[in-house]
Amino acid sequence: MSSIQRATGMQDVLPEDWRYWEMIIEKATGLAHTFGFERVEVPILEYTNLFARGVGKSSDFFVQKEMYTIEEEDGEDVTMRPEFTASFMRSYIQNGMGNWVQPVKLYTIGPAFRRERPQANRFRQHSQFNAEIIGETDPAADVEIMMLARSLYHSLGYKSLAFQVNSTGCRDCKPVYVQKLRDYLAEHEDKLAPVDKTRLEMNPLRVLDSKEAGMDALLADAPHIVDNLCEDCAEHFKTLLALLDKLEQPYKINFRLVRGIDYYTKTVFEVWDTSIGAQAAIGGGGRYDGLSEAIGGPSCPGVGCGIGIERIVAGLKEQGIEPPAGPPLTAILIHFGGETKVGAVDLLYQLRAAGVQSILAFARGKRSMKSQMREANKREAKFALIMGEAEMEAGTVMVRELASGEQTAVGQADVAEWLRERA
RNA sequence: GCGGGUAUAGUGUAGUGGUUAACACGUCUGGUUGUGGCCCAGAAGAUCGUGGGUUCAAAUCCCACUACUCGCCCCA
Secondary structure, three states: OOOOOOOOOOOOOOHHHHHHHHHHHHHHHHHHHHOOOEEOOOOOEEEHHHHHHHOOOOOHHHHOOOOEEEEOOOOOEEEEOOOOHHHHHHHHHHOOHHHOOOOEEEEEEEEEEOOOOOEOOEOOEEEEEEEEEEOOOOHHHHHHHHHHHHHHHHHHOOOOEEEEEEEOOOOOHHHHHHHHHHHHHHHOHHHOOHHHHHHHHHOOHHHHOOOOOOHHHHHHOOOOHHHOOOHHHHHHHHHHHHHHHHOOOOEEEOOOOOOOOOOOEEEEEEEEEOOOOOOEEEEEEEEOOOHHHHOOOOOOOEEEEEEEHHHHHHHHHHOOOOOOOOOOOOEEEEEOOOOHHHHHHHHHHHHHHOOOOEEEOOOOOOOOHHHHHHHHHHOOOOEEEEEOHHHHHHOEEEEEEOOOOOEEEEEHHHHHHHHHHHO
């Protein structure tokens, strides 16, 4: 425990993997821009109250103590965000975004924290791309979010994608439906697994996504929420599907797709990777028209999605999708003998000042030229700049192109320009 | 919180009771005077996860703990 080791559920992203992150972030920010979303940063720490009200005290975050909460001595109580949406809404309200041109379309990329038991591609700190449209009820906004999510996966190289969609109703029709579902399940309580009996008590909607044996058959005959929506919600859902049809987006209505929290309303969706051997949700989102009021703000609709970066990285690796290779290191300076160090370091900073990517092969006292050349090779530098005593005297540098082995002497004052032309 | 698996140098592994724990890759250095990749030579690097126990003797058998990992739950 006291050993040098990362904390449970944490990850180091090393350069080899960062290439994937960089690619994902570039695609995500590019698409967000294309879609007209603007980047924001919201804090990692928020008052615990925000999540208590925004995510709900009955949620697993609270019930299972999955949040990282810091109780400070002065009585302040802050929590590391377990998700983003509540922060977005808080920011929207606090910064008076209700007075901006509506709707407000924002996105961010950053870490969130949940104190769970780590599993494959599930960490206590995970990063996600999060996009939200706040202040708009139009189902076309729901579609924008869905299309943004799908486009991201698509642009990264996911071939087979499909949506699963559902509506969870609103504060008017959801409770009515929940009661119907509860009644139905109560009738068949003898067929429910112990976990589902608990869910039936706590949150009947959760029974819908139960993976217990025999639930398929039992739930097939259960009341479905899409048949129990109020007029407004039904119209919203109908329009959403019509838009998806027009855009030729494959989707499947999944009546078991739910959000157990009251503030979530209407649209719920997940993006599925439908390629062989990968039947799984890779991202999702939904509408939360009740959230603002839940955290003490004015009535304000919103819809958003969250997309886990780590899972995309894992997915890309599984599919054998590689980030494009970065450009090779431009130059490595090799120096040996006499007073060459001073000249080499001087040249190094001249090159850098000129914007030429360059590193120094450290000589460590009496390290041989051969050893430094080996380093140049291992670092896959394009050019080795060789500075021995002869070059120092002549005011030149021997520039060797590693791939071809060709080399020429270049005046020290001209090296930067020479390299810029060829790098 | 509940189950299963694993734990030997930086990485991947070998080693199922008996001398200085092996191999590969990687790292570092050198291979005659200033030139990389291949090759050759050498070096560094492991209290065999931690702590107990059994035994004349433990990396090896037993127990506990811890960590990691895979599932459950929930999610990204």
